[in-house]
Amino acid sequence: MKITTFNIQNIFHRDTHLVKKYAGENMEAWTEEFENLMCKYRPCEKDYSRMRDLSVLLGFHKPSYEPYLSMRRKSGQLHVQKGKFLREYKASHLTDWNGWIKLNTIPINEIAIQNKANVINDVDPDILLLQEVEDRATLVEFNNEFLSNDDDTAKFQQIIYLETNDSYGRGMGVLTKKGYQVKSIKTHVNDLDKNGNSLFDLDLQEYEIKTPSGESIQLLATHLIEGSVDSEESNSKRKIQSQKIAEVYKNLQETNNLIAVIGTLNAPCYSDSISPLLKETDLKDVTRHTSFTIDSNNDKNLNSLYITTHKMGVNTKQRDYLLFSPKFFKSVKNSGLYRKGIWHKKQPHWDMYRSIQKEIHAASQHPLIWSKF
Numbered sequence: 001m002k003i004t005t006f007n008i009q010n011i012f013h014r015d016t017h018l019v020k021k022y023a024g025e026n027m028e029a030w031t032e033e034f035e036n037l038m039c040k041y042r043p044c045e046k047d048y049s050r051m052r053d054l055s056v057l058l059g060f061h062k063p064s065y066e067p068y069l070s071m072r073r074k075s076g077q078l079h080v081q082k083g084k085f086l087r088e089y090k091a092s093h094l095t096d097w098n099g100w101i102k103l104n105t106i107p108i109n110e111i112a113i114q115n116k117a118n119v120i121n122d123v124d125p126d127i128l129l130l131q132e133v134e135d136r137a138t139l140v141e142f143n144n145e146f147l148s149n150d151d152d153t154a155k156f157q158q159i160i161y162l163e164t165n166d167s168y169g170r171g172m173g174v175l176t177k178k179g180y181q182v183k184s185i186k187t188h189v190n191d192l193d194k195n196g197n198s199l200f201d202l203d204l205q206e207y208e209i210k211t212p213s214g215e216s217i218q219l220l221a222t223h224l225i226e227g228s229v230d231s232e233e234s235n236s237k238r239k240i241q242s243q244k245i246a247e248v249y250k251n252l253q254e255t256n257n258l259i260a261v262i263g264t265l266n267a268p269c270y271s272d273s274i275s276p277l278l279k280e281t282d283l284k285d286v287t288r289h290t291s292f293t294i295d296s297n298n299d300k301n302l303n304s305l306y307i308t309t310h311k312m313g314v315n316t317k318q319r320d321y322l323l324f325s326p327k328f329f330k331s332v333k334n335s336g337l338y339r340k341g342i343w344h345k346k347q348p349h350w351d352m353y354r355s356i357q358k359e360i361h362a363a364s365q366h367p368l369i370w371s372k373f
Contacts, residue, residue: 001180001211001373004125005262007223007320007366008116009132011142013105015168053358105134105169111355115363117146118353119341121155123370126177127209128156131202131223131264132170136161139173158182164202164223165189172205172221172263179212188248193240201225201237204245206252217328218256220245222263224274238266238273246276249283253325261323264366268318277323284329286322286371293336295351322369331373339367 010018034054037047120128133139139161147155156175160182163171176182186206191199202223209217224241227234245261252259261283267274269285277283286292324332340353341363356362 001127002123002125002370003127003129003219003260003262003322003373004120004123004368004370005129005131005221005320005322006120006368007131007264007364009364009366010108010134010169011113011116011138013107013134013169015105015170018168018170019106109360111361112363114146115341115353115355115361117142119338119363119368120147122340123338123368124155125370126180127219128175129219129221129262130173130175131221133161133173134169135171136173139175143175160185160207162187162189162203162205165198165200166202170202170223172203172223174205174207174219174221176209181210182207183210183216184208188244191244199244200241204241204248206248215258216256218252218259220248220252220259220261222261222265224263224265224267226266235267235271235273238271239276242274242276246281249277249281249325257325257327259325260328262321264320266319282326283323284326286324286329286332286335286369287318287337289329289332289335289371291332291334291336293334295336295338295340320366320369322371324371328373333372335369335371337367337369342367 034051037043037051037054040047043051130139136159139159143156143159144154149155155177157178158174158176158181160174161171162173162185174182184207188200188204188206189198191204193199200222204220204222207219207221209219211217222241222245225234225237227238242265249259249261261277265274265277269278278285322335339350341356342350342352342365343356343359343362344350344352
């Protein structure tokens with residue numbers, strides 16, 4: 001049995017707010033990279049190509065797409081109007097739907113979509129937990145068209161998708177292969193904090209899955225609040241969320257000793273905000289397992305990107321976790337981190353798919369974490 005978690009950062013389209021947020025977070029790095037390329041004595045063609053990409057990211061040139069489509073009514077249906085469109089009026093019943101309409105999402109690059117599938121197909125899990133999925137129809141299409149077995153049949157037989165409290169189209173999904181049956185589902189999307197607000201910005205979801213051997217495992221899938229580890233507000237909210245997950249975990253221990261907490265915690269392991277899970281329970285991080293490995297790396301420091309030290313011996317990168325109860329942890333045979341779908345900007349460099357020539361080709365900013373039992 002192989003279990004994986006992957007924050008896929010949407011599959012076919014992503015909310016414009018998230019795209020802009022990502023751009024803002026990376027502006028400083030893009031500026032530094034652009035300046036370094038400009039200062040090179042003899043830039044090569046690859047350097048010029050990257051500068052052209054960075055000029056768009058930094059706003060020197062407008063991107064080729066606009067967040068608007070021109071729509072025209074024809075034969076009772078709405079069509080995208082080709083060519084340059086006029087913005088002097090919006091689509092309405094008065095204009096007979098000839099005009100422009102704002103789009104809330106931006107399509108994800110086709111190469112990036114294929115690389116998302118490549119990551120999953122290469123690791124080939126039996127149970128796959130995904131964070132940041134736009135809807136169930138997308139997940140079904142992705143499974144049928146991009147994830148396949150050697151005989152061209154769909155890779156996963158059971159597909160579960162639940163919406164969350166997020167307003168940007170970031171739901172969560174669980175996919176299982178033949179023989180792995182989802183027996184029960186519970187969502188905490190309606191849990192409230194002491195002020196009557198939603199406790200989880202996204203959700204905590206409980207899944208009971210029966211394995212082909214007849215054992216029942218409990219998976220707690222979650223995605224905690226984002227925000228800087230220096231933000232007191234984010235850390236405070238994240239700690240309250242972690243305390244709730246720890247409470248649910250301890251309750252489940254009364255009836256099952258095969259439990260996992262899986263997903264994006266959005267904090268490094270040393271952060272006090274997730275200490276209720278890492279220090280106040282007996283949960284064990286799979287990255288600490290003796291079998292844990294990272295895919296091939298061109299740098300001598302094999303683990304330097306994600307697991308080991310960056311500054312003063314602390315991990316500053318980890319956001320995604322596979323946490324297991326003691327019995328579950330002891331049954332781990334192999335485990336690892338797969339990051340070939342991630343674009344690298346700086347050293348250390350790791351092996352990427354050859355199809356990733358630009359940042360927009362990356363599968364995600366998150367690696368896939370897997371564990372085999």
